[in-house]
Amino acid sequence: MNRPLVGNPPTVGIFATIDPRTYPVPDIPEGSVKAQQMPVVMNRLDKVVKLAKSIKMYDGSKLKVVKGSVPVGGPRDAAIVQKEFEEAGVSIVINSMCTWSMGWETGFFGHPDWITAYEAMNGTAWPGAVLLNSKRASATAHLNPVFCIYPPDVEDMEPSAPLHPESIRRITQFLKCAGSVSMMRGKSYASIGHVSMGIAGSELVSDILARWFGMKLVHVDQLELLMRIQKGMFDNDEAKKATEWFFNSFAGRIDISKKRSPEKIKELVDFLIKMTLCIRDIMRGNDIIEDEERSQGANALFGGTAGQRYWTDWYPNFDFPEAINSATFDWNGLRAPIVHATENDYLNGMGMQWGTMLTGFSALFADLRTYWSPKKIKEATGFDMSSIAPTGFLHLINSGPAALDWATDPAMLPAETRMKKAIEGTYWEPAGLGYFPGDGLSTHFVTPGNLPITMIRFNRVGQDVTLTVI
Incomplete structure (x- = not known):
């Protein structure tokens, strides 16, 4: 626990x-x-x-x-x-x-x-x-x-x-x-790993966390995560429970294109569950861990992991723990999200944490990848969308670490119904080995349309912070 x-x-x-x-x-x-x-x-x-x-x-x-x-x-x-x-x-x-x-x-x-x-x-x-x-x-x-x-x-x-x-x-x-x-005051951000792919948001600046948010930075090398997994420094009973829940809940929706053998999928899930538990233990601590120091945890309100490329070139990526941790439920039922920032981007994680704290819902992480103008939408599809979206679309997509809640309406009540619908709407697919040689499992789902969305992003300007809101 x-x-x-x-x-x-x-x-x-x-x-x-x-x-x-x-x-x-x-x-x-x-x-x-x-x-x-x-x-x-x-x-x-x-x-x-x-x-x-x-x-x-x-x-x-x-x-x-x-x-x-x-x-x-x-x-x-x-x-x-x-x-x-x-x-x-x-x-x-x-x-x-x-x-x-x-x-x-x-x-x-x-x-x-x-x-x-x-x-x-x-x-x-x-x-x-x-x-x-x-x-x-x-x-x-x-x-x-x-x-x-x-x-x-x-x-x-x-x-x-x-x-x-x-x-x-x-x-x-x-x-x-x-x-x-x-x-937030007095809590920590658990940074597991270093800078990812030159992303400015994963270049952590402790003064930003301290000055603007009253938080401390706790850095943990990813060797710590690997050591915990290899030494079995986690709750084995919890791992068994999580594995059983995963295969029962998502039966028929795991690797439906059969890119991996059943044995490989079982091996992947086994490792990913251990990753997920160990990340939580690093953030929050766990009484079951015998090593007293490591049982303490970082008292981290939220945290992040740097996947690409030092970890993902040889171990499964973090899509699975990100999707599970940032959701409002897991194998133990409903709970508050444990915000898990993709690629250790603490500015992205801070935006997700704020969104979660102010709404009570899980935050959706996604890349803003494409702008589609009405003209190009019509050229590509034949549909005139100008009456629906006169200024066009911003296309949000990512490789899979969006919180599970977004497979349905994240504001759906009662929460038990939202959890059931989100599970039913989620598929899991193996990672693309061109980007992730170490493999992984990513969520695939379609978020319902016409949801009211607010996008936020923190930006560092020297020792100051700005906030972009759309």
Whole structure:
């Protein structure tokens, strides 16, 4: 059994700010400005807390939510809540605001790493927007980035009224994103192998991982992988279970063109299962391994393997473990994907990891190989596609390491049905020996059409990172 990742769970601290004025005011029924505001302020805070508690991360875990014990009206209140958040291990903060308070005096100092959002009410008598923009200006002046959430419509002031749908959407987005960043911090990228075929993304730069993502690089030579396989340093019972699952699940859909003998296929699968298990053990560790050091693992959130060409010229390629690890299921049933980057391209792996964490689905790795214009589509096929795709097509294809989920709709629910359909839609074919002399098994499937797709790619520019989104 692979070890769980070590690290604090994503923890969000949510607090409300309030106008601190408590002196008596004759024409305020509640007696003071603060007393008048208290029910509305705390009611909204409770709604935000309830929403945060309902949010699940990509692996099915929930955020840990800490509610500030007092509404913050000034520096002492802020210190009280900051202490509570520090003791709880908070990494994410939401300030819920309905009316005016003392601006930057109600903020926290000494924690630039806390991912912060300001969430405000839209109401004429309750100037949440004024405080939001005041605090944002202060945060900007101190070089502290904040995310601002404000609904487009004036809100119902009734205590029973729900949060505005736009506020719900944006708070949810913020918490999923911030929770994902929090989960990444302190984890590792397991680099198994070196630079592959001169690909810039597999030229790993530890400063990029540390500076931009709060992660460390753990490098493992591929001799370590080979040594584990040859010495039997893996869970043999798990290997037998995985092998039985593979041949039962994909019966009749393995090497249907009979390019290899049944004995060769059995030999391939046996080796590929061991590769898959050993890669996971390097990333996550495994209690069953007797060597205490090697049982620890790299505490890697994700990782990659450099296949071509130092490994694949003499051993099976990594298409099989990439397709299995990056999927949402395997022989043990449903699970969170273990993102496995092709050719040790950590920038590609980072994009896949982000996609997985933000959606809860597996990420599809593919090469963007061809652009087909409407003119060339018509010349090649005789079909006029201009009404369907007026700007043409981007053709995505690869040699086989796409996650198994993409043999069907990766968003299909229930998940058990998606797993069944993905297995039924997947064929396995031996590798082309011209490119992979060491052989391998690659997935072959057709992804359903008309799926909404977002393509992302991280790029290194010196010591900086850019992100391309299509």
